[in-house]
Amino acid sequence: MASILVYIEPAADAAGAGPLPSSLEALGEARRIATALGAPLYAAAPFLGPASGETDPDAEHKLVELLGRCGADRVVLMPMPMGTGPAMWASHGEALHAVYERVQPRLVLLSATRAGCDLAPRLAARARAQLMAEPRLQTDADGALALGDLERPVIATLRPGAHQPARGEDEAEVLLMQSAPAQPRNVEYLSSSEDPGAALDTARVIVVAGAGVRTAEGYALVGELAAALGAELGATHDLCARGLAPAHRVIDVGARRVAPALYIVCAASGSRTHLDAVSGNPDIIAINSDPEAPVFQVARYGIVGPIEDVIPALIEALAGRLPAAVSS
Amino acid sequence: MVVLVRRVAAEHEGHGLLGHCEQAALAAALRLRDQLGGTLTAVALGTAGHEEPVLQAALDAGCDRALRVDAPGQTSSLRPGRSLGYLAVATVLSAAVRRLGCDLLLCGDRGQDQGHGVIGPAVAELLGMPHLTGVLDARLDEAWIAAKGTGELALTAQQRSSGRLHRFRCRLPVVLCMLGAAQSAAGGALANRGAQEPRARAAADTARPRIEELGLGALDVDPGLLGSGASEPDAEPAQRAQLAQRSAADSHGSQAVMATSPADLVTRLVADHVLR
Numbered sequence: 001m002a003s004i005l006v007y008i009e010p011a012a013d014a015a016g017a018g019p020l021p022s023s024l025e026a027l028g029e030a031r032r033i034a035t036a037l038g039a040p041l042y043a044a045a046p047f048l049g050p051a052s053g054e055t056d057p058d059a060e061h062k063l064v065e066l067l068g069r070c071g072a073d074r075v076v077l078m079p080m081p082m083g084t085g086p087a088m089w090a091s092h093g094e095a096l097h098a099v100y101e102r103v104q105p106r107l108v109l110l111s112a113t114r115a116g117c118d119l120a121p122r123l124a125a126r127a128r129a130q131l132m133a134e135p136r137l138q139t140d141a142d143g144a145l146a147l148g149d150l151e152r153p154v155i156a157t158l159r160p161g162a163h164q165p166a167r168g169e170d171e172a173e174v175l176l177m178q179s180a181p182a183q184p185r186n187v188e189y190l191s192s193s194e195d196p197g198a199a200l201d202t203a204r205v206i207v208v209a210g211a212g213v214r215t216a217e218g219y220a221l222v223g224e225l226a227a228a229l230g231a232e233l234g235a236t237h238d239l240c241a242r243g244l245a246p247a248h249r250v251i252d253v254g255a256r257r258v259a260p261a262l263y264i265v266c267a268a269s270g271s272r273t274h275l276d277a278v279s280g281n282p283d284i285i286a287i288n289s290d291p292e293a294p295v296f297q298v299a300r301y302g303i304v305g306p307i308e309d310v311i312p313a314l315i316e317a318l319a320g321r322l323p324a325a326v327s328s
Numbered sequence: 329m330v331v332l333v334r335r336v337a338a339e340h341e342g343h344g345l346l347g348h349c350e351q352a353a354l355a356a357a358l359r360l361r362d363q364l365g366g367t368l369t370a371v372a373l374g375t376a377g378h379e380e381p382v383l384q385a386a387l388d389a390g391c392d393r394a395l396r397v398d399a400p401g402q403t404s405s406l407r408p409g410r411s412l413g414y415l416a417v418a419t420v421l422s423a424a425v426r427r428l429g430c431d432l433l434l435c436g437d438r439g440q441d442q443g444h445g446v447i448g449p450a451v452a453e454l455l456g457m458p459h460l461t462g463v464l465d466a467r468l469d470e471a472w473i474a475a476k477g478t479g480e481l482a483l484t485a486q487q488r489s490s491g492r493l494h495r496f497r498c499r500l501p502v503v504l505c506m507l508g509a510a511q512s513a514a515g516g517a518l519a520n521r522g523a524q525e526p527r528a529r530a531a532a533d534t535a536r537p538r539i540e541e542l543g544l545g546a547l548d549v550d551p552g553l554l555g556s557g558a559s560e561p562d563a564e565p566a567q568r569a570q571l572a573q574r575s576a577a578d579s580h581g582s583q584a585v586m587a588t589s590p591a592d593l594v595t596r597l598v599a600d601h602v603l604r
Contacts, residue, residue: 085496086489089449090458114489118461121414121446125453131414133444186458186502190484190495198491237348237508247464253440254348254508256488262602273348273440283602285593286584301602302584303593314590321594321603 016059031071068172085189197248210268270295348508349436418450
């Protein structure tokens with residue numbers, strides 16, 4: 001019987017860290033498919049502990065219990081030391097591959113986080129598997145999974161926020177892997193620090209300044225709108241390249257992806273490299289002096305005019321009102 | 329050293345022929361080559377008409393060599409978007425890199441068009457080299473190199489992941505997948521200037537490096553992997569939600585509701601419960 005495997009990314013590099021919510025979403029999607037196919041569902045869960053390798057039995061039990069309630073039939077615990085930095089191939093890859101070899105799944109799901117996007121292609125290449133980004137996983141009338149070449153396993157990444165965790169009362173069987181195989185030392189974790197733009201990753205409301213902002217004063221004006229709305233401030237790549245905005249605020253396919261509920265675009269044309277980095281189908285408000293700007297084709301609301309005129313009047317008209325998304 | 333380059337899809341060329349991540353990779357590669365010494369080769373996969381402008385730009389930016397792996401008639405199978413296309417692309421690229429010999433490979437973290445970010449890790453796997461994605465910056469770790477005193481080389485790399493910035497020491501050989509960043513603008517401008525303002529070449533200018541070409545036949549690649557692409561079904565029937573391609577049903581109508589004034593906009597937003 002073909003099985004399904006889900007990688008459960010730890011929420012933090014700390015002893016007994018629980019799972020990342022988006023991994024539980026992937027597990028929920030896997031549960032739906034596993035039920036339709038009658039396939040066993042495995043969750044591969046790194047379990048972080050001290051360098052000695054000893055684990056906290058209570059924390060271990062809680063993790064297995066949670067994953068069982070969220071849909072896993074079997075939980076494969078991968079004990080590994082904390083302090084190896086963020087989850088990625090260099091720290092978790094060999095252990096995940098060992099689980100893959102043991103379980104021999106036909107379908108592997110990971111959340112499309114930095115870790116998932118680091119692990120999935122390398123695991124797929126090693127396994128000579130198909131690799132898919134955010135596919136729609138449908139089962140047909142006969143209960144078969146409608147995927148590509150069924151001769152090869154499929155490894156797929158799922159967009160965070162696009163699926164729902166499962167909620168049940170089932171218990172999962174535990175399989176304990178041996179301690180993780182030694183990772184190559186070529187990539188050695190040293191330290192971590194705050195990402196000054198991290199708030200953009202989870203912001204519900206974002207105001208972004210685009211290439212049409214020509215001056216530092218213009219950028220500051222967009223910042224005032226963000227402050228008035230309780231929003232995070234972002235910028236397109238062009239603006240940062242001109243030195244008007246710091247690099248950590250870039251929202252771009254090649255820099256940072258965001259998933260707000262409300263996205264206010266100021267003086268940006270709406271290029272693909274910018275808007276492709278915005279997911280979740282937010283309400284978009286576009287402010288642009290060019291009535292033909294492509295951004296008006298994707299925005300829900302628009303207003304034509306230079307930001308120097310529109311933004312001060314908009315702030316005054318807001319009169320302290322805040323987006324509904326700020327509190328939701 | 330090798331840097332992988334790829335021309336962006338036509339609809340993204342307003343920002344230059346290279347994506348932001350490839351620009352960052354090229355800029356970092358040039359800087360590291362100047363620090364480390366050695367030879368930097370830009371490598372691209374595709375037809376002459378499509379890829380030679382970016383390879384020429386890489387040479388104009390300062391790369392020592394440029395290599396195009398020719399794949400005529402196979403382009404349709406070599407799109408990473410196909411479920412096995414990534415493996416075909418990575419197989420060909422890794423074979424070319426192996427032939428060149430390389431202990432530091434840089435590439436963009438993700439393409440400007442599809443943005444899947446799969447080629448770097450897949451190439452690293454096929455080369456048997458460690459890799460690091462999401463790299464914002466990579467510098468020579470001179471203190472470690474001096475302390476080690478063995479001639480072994482290492483870089484410190486800064487990675488953005490999980491809402492934090494992480495520092496790593498990366499001993500060579502390693503594959504680094506670079507995020508696009510504003511500091512790459514200099515490299516990007518340099519790279520794309522070459523593509524946009526082609527220099528006239530003197531017929532007798534034999535010292536200028538030329539773009540080398542390598543056919544698939546010269547690489548030890550399983551032809552079956554490449555040949556399967558033409559008949560392979562497109563295994564990505566559902567595209568990621570891309571705002572520029574949203575259907576009318578998703579985008580609340582095909583065009584924005586245009587407000588006549590900021591006050592009018594606020595009134596509409598309150599009425600639609602976007603504002604409290």
